């Protein structure tokens with residue numbers, strides 16, 4: 001409730017799964033499930049939801065929840081030997097009670113730190129030891145910030161490489177009224193054409209059919225403009241050169257059991273990512289990757 005103190009609360013979500021609820025003074029909030037380390041809700045100070053979660057989402061491990069912000073690690077999509085989008089989104093994360101310091105931002109007081117480490121069984125699938133720390137934070141103004149720090153803790157001296165994405169599902173009023181700015185004239189790999197490389201035209205991107213593109217070397221700021229809602233999401237990213245834009249449209253929507261037939265009209269995935277050039281970490285070294293989603297309104 002607006003006027004309350006900021007709070008961070010661990011409680012039970014759908015199907016008894018643990019979730020952490022962040023609340024800020026002016027009324028904005030966010031929810032994070034320990035399953036997947038996945039943000040599943042982000043509301044502005046009027047209590048309006050900003051993230052898309054499918055009406056048919058299944059909150060039942062091991063299938064990742066359809067919506068919010070799944071974490072794709074250590075593999076984006078199906079390009080590699082691992083399961084689609086890697087395993088991080090299907091794992092139970094823990095609350096990190098003793099996180100190492102992050103570069104300080106004194107304004108941000110409402111956050112939770114999660115951690116994922118491999119079990120012995122996990123190491124059979126991906127033979128590396130790592131610590132993946134995820135901070136989910138809400139600013140007093142209601143911006144959502146995710147910071148990931150991945151560290152190679154291999155004791156055998158071996159480096160590892162990975163690809164990564166914050167698979168953000170934004171809630172939009174009508175996909176045919178949405179415009180994305182910041183990706184014009186950039187090169188992209190088209191997932192619908194065997195990852196062939198193309199160059200985007202000069203206009204802002206609009207949507208009238210299925211899209212699944214990996215834009216390369218993108219600017220650190222991308223705007224998603226929702227005309228009907230008079231709302232713009234500004235996605236700021238750091239340490240993540242690529243950006244995926246995905247909407248399955250009607251035919252693929254129908255083929256997904258956890259996605260409503262008309263859901264595609266109300267979502268757009270804009271995913272800050274590192275895909276074209278995998279990130280390589282030597283033992284003892286770590287990498288930080290962050291996003292901040294900022295909602296802005298026109299009145």
Ligand SMILES: O=P(O)(O)OC[C@H]1O[C@H](O)[C@H](O)[C@@H](O)[C@@H]1O
Pocket residue numbers: 077084085167191212213244245246269
């Ligand atoms: O169905 P999922 O495994 O969650 O993947 C959903 C989508 O994720 C990304 O956006 C990929 O680029 C798409 O090719 C994929 O269809």
